[in-house]
Amino acid sequence: MxxxxxxxxxxxxxxxxxxxxxxxxxxxxxxxxxxxxxDNEFFTLLGPSGCGKTTxxxxxxxxxxxxxxxxxxxGEHLEGLPPYKRPVNTVFQHYxxxxxxxxxxxxxxxxxxLEKPAAEIKPVVDExxxxxxxxxxxxxxxxxxxxxxxxxxxxxxxxAPRPKVLLLxxxxxxxxxxxxxxxxxxxxxxxxxxxxTFIFVTHDQxxxxxxxxxxxxxxxxxxxxxxNPSEIYDRPAKRFVADFIGDINILRGSxxxxxxxxxxxxxDTGYEGDAGLPTGSDxxxxxxxxxxxxxxxxxxxxxxxxxxxxSIQHISYFGSGFDYEVLIPGGETVTLQLQNRGAGQHDYxxxxxxxxxxxxxxxxxxxx
Amino acid sequence: MAEIATGKMDKSIDLKYQPGxxxxxxxxxxxxxAPIAVLVLFSFNQNRSVTVWTEFSFDxxxxxxxxxxxxxxAWVSLxxxxxxxxxxxxxxxxxALVTTRTPPYRGLNVAVTVINQPLMVPEVVTAVATLIFxxxxxxxxxxxxxxxxxxxxxxxxxPFAYMPIRARLEDMDLSLEQAAADxxxxxxxxxxxxxxxxxxxxxxxxxxxxxxVSLDDVIITLFVAGPGETTLxxxxxxxxxxxxxxxxxxxxxxxxxxxxxxxxxxFLFGTDKNKGKQ
Numbered sequence: 152m153x154x155x156x157x158x159x160x161x162x163x164x165x166x167x168x169x170x171x172x173x174x175x176x177x178x179x180x181x182x183x184x185x186x187x188x189x190d191n192e193f194f195t196l197l198g199p200s201g202c203g204k205t206t207x208x209x210x211x212x213x214x215x216x217x218x219x220x221x222x223x224x225x226g227e228h229l230e231g232l233p234p235y236k237r238p239v240n241t242v243f244q245h246y247x248x249x250x251x252x253x254x255x256x257x258x259x260x261x262x263x264x265l266e267k268p269a270a271e272i273k274p275v276v277d278e279x280x281x282x283x284x285x286x287x288x289x290x291x292x293x294x295x296x297x298x299x300x301x302x303x304x305x306x307x308x309x310x311a312p313r314p315k316v317l318l319l320x321x322x323x324x325x326x327x328x329x330x331x332x333x334x335x336x337x338x339x340x341x342x343x344x345x346x347x348t349f350i351f352v353t354h355d356q357x358x359x360x361x362x363x364x365x366x367x368x369x370x371x372x373x374x375x376x377x378x379n380p381s382e383i384y385d386r387p388a389k390r391f392v393a394d395f396i397g398d399i400n401i402l403r404g405s406x407x408x409x410x411x412x413x414x415x416x417x418x419d420t421g422y423e424g425d426a427g428l429p430t431g432s433d434x435x436x437x438x439x440x441x442x443x444x445x446x447x448x449x450x451x452x453x454x455x456x457x458x459x460x461x462s463i464q465h466i467s468y469f470g471s472g473f474d475y476e477v478l479i480p481g482g483e484t485v486t487l488q489l490q491n492r493g494a495g496q497h498d499y500x501x502x503x504x505x506x507x508x509x510x511x512x513x514x515x516x517x518x519x
Numbered sequence: 520m521a522e523i524a525t526g527k528m529d530k531s532i533d534l535k536y537q538p539g540x541x542x543x544x545x546x547x548x549x550x551x552x553a554p555i556a557v558l559v560l561f562s563f564n565q566n567r568s569v570t571v572w573t574e575f576s577f578d579x580x581x582x583x584x585x586x587x588x589x590x591x592x593a594w595v596s597l598x599x600x601x602x603x604x605x606x607x608x609x610x611x612x613x614x615a616l617v618t619t620r621t622p623p624y625r626g627l628n629v630a631v632t633v634i635n636q637p638l639m640v641p642e643v644v645t646a647v648a649t650l651i652f653x654x655x656x657x658x659x660x661x662x663x664x665x666x667x668x669x670x671x672x673x674x675x676x677x678p679f680a681y682m683p684i685r686a687r688l689e690d691m692d693l694s695l696e697q698a699a700a701d702x703x704x705x706x707x708x709x710x711x712x713x714x715x716x717x718x719x720x721x722x723x724x725x726x727x728x729x730x731x732v733s734l735d736d737v738i739i740t741l742f743v744a745g746p747g748e749t750t751l752x753x754x755x756x757x758x759x760x761x762x763x764x765x766x767x768x769x770x771x772x773x774x775x776x777x778x779x780x781x782x783x784x785x786f787l788f789g790t791d792k793n794k795g796k797q
Contacts, residue, residue, distance in 0.1 A: 214697055234700040247698040251716045260712070261702035312703065 158225070160316050160348040161188040161211060166220030168206050168372075180206040182372035183220070188316075188350060188365075190225075193342050195351045197359040198369035199395070204352045206372075208318050211350065213237045225315060235264070240309035241318040245325065246301045248293040254304050255280070255289040261312035279307040282341065299330045306338075310345060319351045323358065335361050356396045360384060368392045385444075388429035390517045393442045398474075400448075400485045401517070404441045414516055416441055419481050422458045426514035440517045445474065445488035447513035450505055457506030459485065463499055477505060555775065562768035569763050579769040589770055592754035599665065599750060600733035603672035604680075608726040610673075611680035612718075619688040620696075620714070638678050645675065646742040653743060663745065671743045672733045679732045680725035683785075687721025720788040727781045727788075734777070 163186040171177020181203045188194045196204035209215045211222060213234035222229045229237060240261065249257050255276055262272045280286045283303040293301060302322060309317055319338075323331045339362050342349045353359055359366045360380040367377045368391075376388045387393035390401065407415040407423065414428040418441060426441055451457055461479035468491075475487045487507060499505065534540060565574035583589050618631050637645065653667045695717065699709040737752045744753060751774065758767050 212701060214701075233705075234697070235703045235705050239701075241698070241701045243694050243698060245692070245694065247692060247694040249695060249698070249713060260699070260704070264699075264703035264705075264708060308702070 158190060159187045159223070160190045160192065160225060161186070161350065162223040162226075163187075163207070163211075164221050164223070166207075166210065166217045166222060168203070168210060168215060169218040179372050181210070181217075184372070184374055186367060186374060186377070188348060190348055191346050193339065193349045193351065193362055193364045195353060195359040195363040195366045196369060197353055197356060197366050197395075199354055201371075202369040203372040204354075204369050205320060207369075208241075208320055208350065208352050211316070212239060212241050212318055238312075238314055239316040239318055240312060240314040241320060242305050242309045242322045244321045246305040246322075248301055248304055248308070250292070250294055253290050253292055254285065254296070257293060257304055258308045258311050261308065265312060275311055279311045282310065282344065283307045283337075298326055299334070302326060302334060303337075306341065310341070310347070313345075314347060316348045316350060319349060321352055321354070323353070324355075331358070338362060360396070368395065370395075386427050386429075386515055387442060388518060390440055390442075390519050393515070393517055398445050398486060398488070400443045400445060402441045402443065402483060402485070404439055405437045406439055406516070416514065416516060418459075419483075420459055420479055422509070424458070424509060424514055425512065426516050427512070428516050429518055440519075442515045442517050443485070443509060443513055445486040447510035448485065448487040449489075449508050449510070450487070450499070451508045452506070454506050456508055458509040459507040461485070461505065461507070463501050463503045463505060466499070466501060475499060475505075477507065479507075558768050559772050559775070561765055562772040564765055564768075567764065569765055569768060579765040580773075583766050583769045583773075586766070588749075588754060589751070589766075592749050592751045595665070595748055596734055596751040599669050599672055600730050602669050603676050603733045604726050604730040606669075606673045607676035607729045608680045608684075608722060611677050611725055611729075612684055612722055614677070614681055615684040615688050615718075615721075616714075619685060634681055635678050637675055642675075642738045646739045649674075649739060650742040665745075665748055667745070668740065668743050668748050671739050672736065675736070675739060676729035676733050680729040683724040683728060684718065684721040687718050687724075691717055723788045724785045727785045731778055731781050734774075 163184055166181060166184050167179065168181040169177045169179050184203070184207065186207075196207060198204050206215065210217050211224075211229070213229065213232060213236075217230075224237070224239065249260065252260070258276045258279060259272050262275060267275075276289075277286070280289055283306055285300065285303050285307065288296065288300065293304060296304065302325075305322065323334050323338075326334060335358060338349070338351075351359075351362065360383070363380055365377060365379050366383050368375045368383060370391055376383060376392045378386070383392065384396055387396065387399075393399045393401065402418050402420075404416045404418040407417050409415070409428055412428050412430060414426050415423065416426045416439065417423045448459075454460070459477075459479050461477040463475055464478050464484060465476040467474045467476075470491065472488055472490045475489070477485050477487060479485055485507070561569045561572070562579055563575050563577070564572055565576040565578060614630075614634050618627060618634070649671050653671075657663060657667075691714075696709050696713055699713040700706075704712060734750075735752060736750075737756065740750050740753055741756075744750065749757070751770070755767055755770060758764075
């Protein structure tokens with residue numbers, strides 16, 4: 152066990168950060184968080200603003216000191232080490248490129264500070280410039296670059312000293328939609344090519360799911376769930392996680408029986424089926440919230456196959472698909488999502504009585 | 520980066536389109552600059568009068584340049600202003616760093632107020648206080664010389680140098696210095712490689728402001744300056760008592776020229792594009 156933890160890129164142990172005098176009078180930005188990030192992992196801290204994700208990043212970078220707890224980098228304690236002695240580099244939210252230096256000077260800065268000989272610096276600068284496809288702009292001043300180019304320089308600058316861990320603080324938030332998509336692919340590629348552990352902070356759930364090996368969902372200074380994107384999306388443990396990541400239907404039901412991480416639940420509508428049970432939630436009681444993703448629901452023609460029935464209240468079209476809001480007995484509304492398969496494929500209208508089937512293994516019991 | 524929405528204001532609210540706006544603007548310009556224009560004009564007057572124009576000439580400039588009193592006064596002024604500028608700018612830079620680049624500490628606001636307070640104190644009070652204070656020191660030590668005048672100028676120049684430097688530092692994105700620290704630069708190298716180059720325009724503006732303020736000063740200099748320490752403003756003041764000649768106009772015009780050049784330089788540094796922000 153101790154061997155394994157020694158290999159972890161980052162090991163956050165029971166760490167808190169409190170701004171102000173103490174727990175009662177201050178702000179608890181991070182509340183006794185423990186987290187292990189493996190070497191060569193693309194790890195994302197996901198949560199709404201104020202959830203503590205940036206605080207955790209700044210604690211790892213050394214810009215802030217933890218109030219309690221400790222952080223280890225490849226088994227070494229970081230306590231008391233100033234930022235300039237930590238082998239981690241940061242890509243800042245607004246890039247923080249040095250405006251009085253050229254692109255190449257920005258990138259070589261870290262290597263110069265590490266007192267590498269000039270002969271060694273030049274090839275590294277060329278290499279990372281190539282890595283981010285910015286060779287042509289090496290001699291530009293940074294204020295002559297577009298947002299996407301500045302982003303690439305910021306990445307190159309942080310990668311050049313070969314940090315053991317790269318910290319990225321919402322680096323894509325200032326880019327427009329198309330560029331953001333491009334950079335997501337780019338970042339993933341860079342992580343694969345360099346083999347450096349990336350810790351990525353974002354409030355954008357799509358970004359988190361698209362790029363990460365694992366995601367930690369945070370709220371109010373706590374980590375609610377850690378898992379790979381599929382676990383986070385398909386098996387959310389808590390109501391907040393389910394709600395924060397994608398659209399979801401939450402229905403009332405009760406547990407009939409349970410075994411391990413599976414349970415038999417009966418929805419208030421009368422439907423009975425198998426559902427995932429979050430670990431460590433034995434004391435859920437009888438009444439539970441059951442989550443089902445809108446795309447796991449489908450229309451069926453035959454009332455015999457139907458798991459739910461109701462009438463369509465509202466239809467919204469969003470290009471690649473449709474959302475149907477269906478009012479089911481008991482006054483609850485479920486949203487059903489269908490892919491757009493060409494004009495005239497789905498001819499449902501508001502007011503139609505419809506039958507709905509629930510996909511196999513698509514129900515998940517949530518704790519609060 | 521972000522475009523500030525200046526927007527197109529409704530003409531009915533925009534002050535520029537109110538009736539009488541341009542007339543008032545012109546009146547202000549005339550009131551402010553007409554006397555200076557007259558002074559400059561008559562510095563080129565060939566005759567001795569400062570009110571009746573005869574012919575264009577550089578006579579009074581040549582005369583002023585040959586006047587040893589003026590030469591000496593100009594030299595004293597430049598010497599005092601230069602030394603006061605250097606010392607006050609260094610001190611103001613340190614003060615600006617301590618009041619913007621350290622975590623908030625008890626007494627920070629008091630410190631800022633104390634630094635800026637000389638701007639609020641009536642100059643004549645500072646002048647009398649300085650005079651008395653220096654007299655005590657002179658009596659105790661027996662040391663005399665131009666050092667006292669330089670010290671007095673340095674003191675009142677500090678807040679003037681401090682203002683643009685502080686403004687520049689506050690304008691600079693703190694994450695630049697964090698980025699440097701993140702890239703393995705220890706504190707001193709962060710300062711030398713990032714903070715100092717980026718705050719340079721502020722330092723230059725502060726230095727020039729200090730230089731001008733020192734060059735222009737009359738009241739404190741009048742009280743503190745000893746024999747042989749007549750600065751240019753004091754010399755002009757002395758000459759005026761004996762009746763104005765165009766020679767004074769010529770010296771004043773040169774003085775004005777220096778000020779205009781320095782103010783232009785401050786403006787150029789102040790609107791430098793490297794705002795230190797992305």
